[in-house]
Amino acid sequence: MASGTSASITGKNSEPSELSIVLIGGRRGGRPSGKSSVGNLILGRDGFKTNRTTKSVMRQELVSGRQVSVVDTPGWWSHLPLDLTPKLTQLEIQHSVSLCPPGPHAFVLVMPLDVPSVGTDLSAEEHVSLLLSDRVWKRAIMVFTVADKTNMRPGLIRSNRQLRYLTEKCEGRFHVLNISDRGDGSQVTQLMEKIDQMVKSSGGHYETEEHVSEELKEKERTISRRAEQRRTDTLKRTTGLPKDTGLTDLRILLLGKEKSGKSSAGNTILGGRGFKVSQTGQRSAQCEVRQGSVAGRHVTVVDSPGWYYNRPLQDTSEMDKLEIQDSVSLCPPGPHAVLLAVPLHEAFTKAQRVAVEEHMTLLSQSAWSHAIVLFNYGDLLGDRSIEQHIEAEGEDLRWLLDTCGNRYHVFNNQKTDDTQVTELLQKMEEMVAGNRGGHYEDGGDVSETTSERKKIREEHVHTLMTKIQRQRTALKALFEGDVHLQYNFK
Structure with missing residues (x-):
């Protein structure tokens, strides 16, 4: 004691x-x-x-x-x-x-x-x-x-x-x-x-208990040491990369689970309220595209449906999968950056890692070369650094950062200043330079297959809704006593 x-x-x-x-x-x-x-x-x-x-x-x-x-x-x-x-x-x-x-x-x-x-x-x-x-x-x-x-x-x-x-x-x-x-x-x-x-x-x-107190102190020292090393590694990686590649047209794709702050981040980037942000937990079922002029660039942002909580890919609906796959075609010829939204108000667990990894397979493997982790709700950090948060969370979040080439940024969507946006655009420019000026491409055959599957799915949904409407009409007539429509259920 x-x-x-x-x-x-x-x-x-x-x-x-x-x-x-x-x-x-x-x-x-x-x-x-x-x-x-x-x-x-x-x-x-x-x-x-x-x-x-x-x-x-x-x-x-x-x-x-x-x-x-x-x-x-x-x-x-x-x-x-x-x-x-x-x-x-x-x-x-x-x-x-x-x-x-x-x-x-x-x-x-x-x-x-x-x-x-x-x-x-x-x-x-x-x-x-x-x-x-x-x-x-x-x-x-x-x-x-x-x-x-x-x-x-x-x-x-x-x-x-x-x-x-x-x-x-x-x-x-x-x-x-x-x-x-x-x-x-x-x-x-x-x-x-x-x-x-x-x-x-x-x-x-x-x-x-004294040993508990010492363990806490050692854990905090380890976190601080690793956080400083991550900051140093990030600076080394970006040293010599141009901050401005001359891009006048920048395309961004937002991915992440529901309530990860994707839509709010899109609004922060564009400096407005282009994307709907639900206060009731209602999520978007379709991709949305918004454009604007940001820091002298024409910026296109695509927001995609968020997958359910931290559930694996098998729990995501086929329509949501198709929407995520089709999102690339909404900013042709392809996004320069794929922003993976990660909220700071909850821990990054093994389940989150699996969910991100599996949903990224809806794109091609090369998407990781264009990915940046976007931490939302940055006000929750207080005076702690994002590097301290990363190192404290453990191996699953470190895996995500390592897979994305240690590219990350923090957004405080409560702020109104433009600094956090211009810094994000600079990081995108550095990534584009590292990718030799290229953007993400999923291959024409993949895009065409996705669009065709989506078209077939939409036709199926339309047919189903038409059948449901006929059944509702027949039931209404039945209750109103119209015997001529009583059995028109086909």
């Missing part, structure tokens, strides 16, 4: 003379859990940014005459299991306990109570128990956040099976906090009393 002794217990309420708290919790979509806001309420000041936490941060303040340390951590995505949480996020959560030595007295598990998906963070127990340890629950309290006092419904906690289960894991400890009401100090006072009572009953601070 780590060295150090428990904080002394003094005062009439037997609260510790110093108090260390770690905030943990998930987030769903664009809605945070409210961890940072809870930390600010405890400290009585804006010590944490409330937009998005990407790295564990510790803040201290004198609260009612004693030193209080609060550590805010990155939130996991509530709908994703632990193995899909990015490795850097996992490391930051594990690292959090070392920011308040000799260890935190309390863990505050934060969850929003006033969202439609309340109680669906099925990965909370997994993240807490496996990233930290089961011993956390002895020193944990659930804090349910609301932004409106009308949603402070303790009855919901007892009636919701998932919320009730997590509360029981915390030995029945919970508190509801209105994070929008900073003027009500009583709700924070009550929370602190509950934390003090928990610390008194648990007997001191949480201790980390």
Whole structure:
């Protein structure tokens, strides 16, 4: 166990003379859990940014005459299991306990109570128990956040099976906090009393095992060393390659799974909203082409249907396969760059690697020579580098980068500046120069075969839809009593 002794217990309420708290919790979509806001309420000041936490941060303040340390951590995505949480996020959560030595007295598990998906963070127990340890629950309290006092419904906690289960894991400890009401100090006072009572009953601070702490430090050193080496290798590879090949017409093909940020990336490249970006998860079933003038070039971007999640090629529909294959013909004579979209909000697993590798077989092997990995949602990196993310994720993501010739770029689709686009175009120019000015070609016979198969498929779908329409007409007539159309089902 780590060295150090428990904080002394003094005062009439037997609260510790110093108090260390770690905030943990998930987030769903664009809605945070409210961890940072809870930390600010405890400290009585804006010590944490409330937009998005990407790295564990510790803040201290004198609260009612004693030193209080609060550590805010990155939130996991509530709908994703632990193995899909990015490795850097996992490391930051594990690292959090070392920011308040000799260890935190309390863990505050934060969850929003006033969202439609309340109680669906099925990965909370997994993240807490496996990233930290089961011993956390002895020193944990659930804090349910609301932004409106009308949603402070303790009855919901007892009636919701998932919320009730997590509360029981915390030995029945919970508190509801209105994070929008900073003027009500009583709700924070009550929370602190509950934390003090928990610390008194648990007997001191949480201790980390020394070997675990050393393993984390060594892992971070290895990641930093490998990241620096990757940056060096990238610079060496591009040294001497022209930044401007004189291309005035640039053609780009976007590939990737659904919700990988492909369409948003296309809009970022073209500086507009040419591609539809669904907020409801609805995906495009057909390739779309948009064009525009970017940095003095005429740029054509083709967006293709995203394959389903991280599923293999056999789970992709025949129509989607044909669309992906036919996408090359929409930017004749072929794309200069194939951008493989990879989202940064989830880990790159073996399943993702297989999905990318198999779907790339819909093109020819030479497509890899024109491929660049495009990491989307770059704001999730915080002050970490993309190279650190790559090395932390492990061999599957490193395989993808190596297969693409270590070509990669990061897009923050929330940014409005043009720098990230011009830098991407420069990398494309370097790749084109490395390919001796050529573009991707799949061969005329492949294109013709694909188009013919697609035409036959579309004719089959049209025939099927016509038959369905006739059946609907016949059924409608049947219910309306028209006996002359009752049996016209053929």
